[in-house]
Amino acid sequence: MSAAAESADALVFFGATGDLAYKQIFPALQSMIRHGRLDVPIVGVAKAGWTLEDLRRRAHDSLSEHGGVDEAAYAKLVAQLRYIDGDYADPQTFVRLRETLGDACRPLHYLAIPPVLFGTVVEALGRSGCAEEGARVVIEKPFGRDLESALELNRTLASVFPERHIFRIDHYLGKEPVENLIYFRFANSFLEPIWNRDHIRSVQITMAENFGVAGRGAFYESAGAIRDVVQNHMLQVLCLLALDPPSPNEPDALRNEKSRLMSSIRPLAPEDVVRGQFDGYHDEPGVAPDSTVETFAAVRVAVDNWRWEGVPFLIRAGKQLPVTATEVLVELHHPPETIFDAEDDRRRNTFRFTLSPEVELALQARAKLPGEEMVGEDVQLIAHHRRADEMPPYERLLGDAMRGDATLFAREDTVEAAWKVVAAILDDTTPLHRYAPGTWGPAEADRLLTDDDCWHDPRGPTT
Numbered sequence: 080m081s082a083a084a085e086s087a088d089a090l091v092f093f094g095a096t097g098d099l100a101y102k103q104i105f106p107a108l109q110s111m112i113r114h115g116r117l118d119v120p121i122v123g124v125a126k127a128g129w130t131l132e133d134l135r136r137r138a139h140d141s142l143s144e145h146g147g148v149d150e151a152a153y154a155k156l157v158a159q160l161r162y163i164d165g166d167y168a169d170p171q172t173f174v175r176l177r178e179t180l181g182d183a184c185r186p187l188h189y190l191a192i193p194p195v196l197f198g199t200v201v202e203a204l205g206r207s208g209c210a211e212e213g214a215r216v217v218i219e220k221p222f223g224r225d226l227e228s229a230l231e232l233n234r235t236l237a238s239v240f241p242e243r244h245i246f247r248i249d250h251y252l253g254k255e256p257v258e259n260l261i262y263f264r265f266a267n268s269f270l271e272p273i274w275n276r277d278h279i280r281s282v283q284i285t286m287a288e289n290f291g292v293a294g295r296g297a298f299y300e301s302a303g304a305i306r307d308v309v310q311n312h313m314l315q316v317l318c319l320l321a322l323d324p325p326s327p328n329e330p331d332a333l334r335n336e337k338s339r340l341m342s343s344i345r346p347l348a349p350e351d352v353v354r355g356q357f358d359g360y361h362d363e364p365g366v367a368p369d370s371t372v373e374t375f376a377a378v379r380v381a382v383d384n385w386r387w388e389g390v391p392f393l394i395r396a397g398k399q400l401p402v403t404a405t406e407v408l409v410e411l412h413h414p415p416e417t418i419f420d421a422e423d424d425r426r427r428n429t430f431r432f433t434l435s436p437e438v439e440l441a442l443q444a445r446a447k448l449p450g451e452e453m454v455g456e457d458v459q460l461i462a463h464h465r466r467a468d469e470m471p472p473y474e475r476l477l478g479d480a481m482r483g484d485a486t487l488f489a490r491e492d493t494v495e496a497a498w499k500v501v502a503a504i505l506d507d508t509t510p511l512h513r514y515a516p517g518t519w520g521p522a523e524a525d526r527l528l529t530d531d532d533c534w535h536d537p538r539g540p541t542t
């Protein structure tokens with residue numbers, strides 16, 4: 080955990096009339112108010128020619144569509160809400176913001192705006208006195224589109240805010256089952272002796288989505304699966320699975336360990352990746368007819384340290400796959416000798432962490448089938464299973480940022496290290512293979528497997 084900080088005394092969100100505010104921020108604000116976690120002025124900023132009344136209506140529409148309106152909490156939200164309609168390039172917008180903030184001296188500025196505008200807004204916040212001593216800033220991924228632009232973005236942010244006041248949202252880190260990965264690893268003593276190359280044969284992380292780019296074609300064209308989810312969500316999950324235990328005595332220990340782990344990942348080479356694109360991607364609105372952007376990526380990652388030397392970490396992420404599910408499968412070596420049926424030889428113990436849509440933690444083992452013969456079957460020891468009804472990541476993360484706790488946010492050094500990992504496989508450096516919607520991506524992905532391995536496909540929701 081980060082050192083205790085004073086809570087923010089105002090919440091400003093740029094992009095108040097935009098999509099992210101509509102889908103995520105208003106529901107998170109209402110929920111925080113309902114739970115008594117937000118009682119400071121909330122200032123929306125945008126350039127839309129709107130009034131405060133328009134923004135309140137927008138908030139109501141957003142809540143009706145995303146989770147429902149809680150009348151009491153909504154009434155408080157309306158009372159706390161202010162609105163500034165102004166151009167981000169106009170200094171007057173920020174003069175008005177400073178006036179609206181009144182006595183507030185620790186505002187949290189949430190930049191729910193396109194990344195090209197980050198620089199303009201951050202610098203204007205600095206010039207207008209809105210970024211004094213206690214002020215904080217929250218930004219959304221993508222944090223740059225390669226190492227160079229990430230460095231540039233970090234320089235801009237650092238010219239106005241100290242690193243401890245910069246909160247980079249990777250919403251995966253705000254997910255309860257993702258946090259549980261490190262909790263489960265370090266709250267139990269039985270795992271640590273086997274959590275290394277001596278016992279673990281491979282790790283697979285699969286993020287499957289059974290839909291396409293869902294109307295975000297224009298954005299996706301500038302991203303592709305590697306930039307959209309591999310460089311951030313998937314590598315962050317890998318770090319949580321592989322990092323060393325954080326020391327309770329070291330400030331920011333978890334993020335230090337994550338950074339160390341990310342820096343131990345061997346930069347990916349073209350032969351470590353297979354890119355795919357689903358048939359029909361070109362027909363999505365906003366997509367170029369000859370686009371070579373990948374909607375699927377499989378990568379084989381090596382972690383160069385003593386704990387993980389020789390253990391492949393295989394990541395797959397794709398759109399238009401058979402199910403929507405995110406799952407981690409940790410496979411152990413099989414026993415050194417086959418004593419029972421030959422079938423046992425091909426079966427290995429696994430730990431399965433299903434992160435969504437349901438949350439499940441299971442150990443797969445072999446047990447003897449009743450009868451005279453020594454033959455067995457796979458059994459699942461389900462350690463933990465519940466519906467995914469946790470606090471939504473945005474509420475969790477916004478609450479943490481308001482309190483000044485940066486533990487679950489991506490740090491500059493880790494983001495830059497992650498860009499170094501993918502630097503050599505971005506854009507069209509590797510071939511693009513087609514795949515049919517509803518399949519597990521191009522068959523070429525099998526090339527990344529070794530020996531008699533296979534891909535472990537998540538089965539998706541059980542109901």
Ligand code: BG6
Nearest residue numbers: 220250251288307308312405435
């Ligand atoms: C986002 C990506 O960061 O994560 C999307 O831009 C992806 O392409 C989404 O669909 C998945 O997040 P979740 O929480 O819905 O699994």
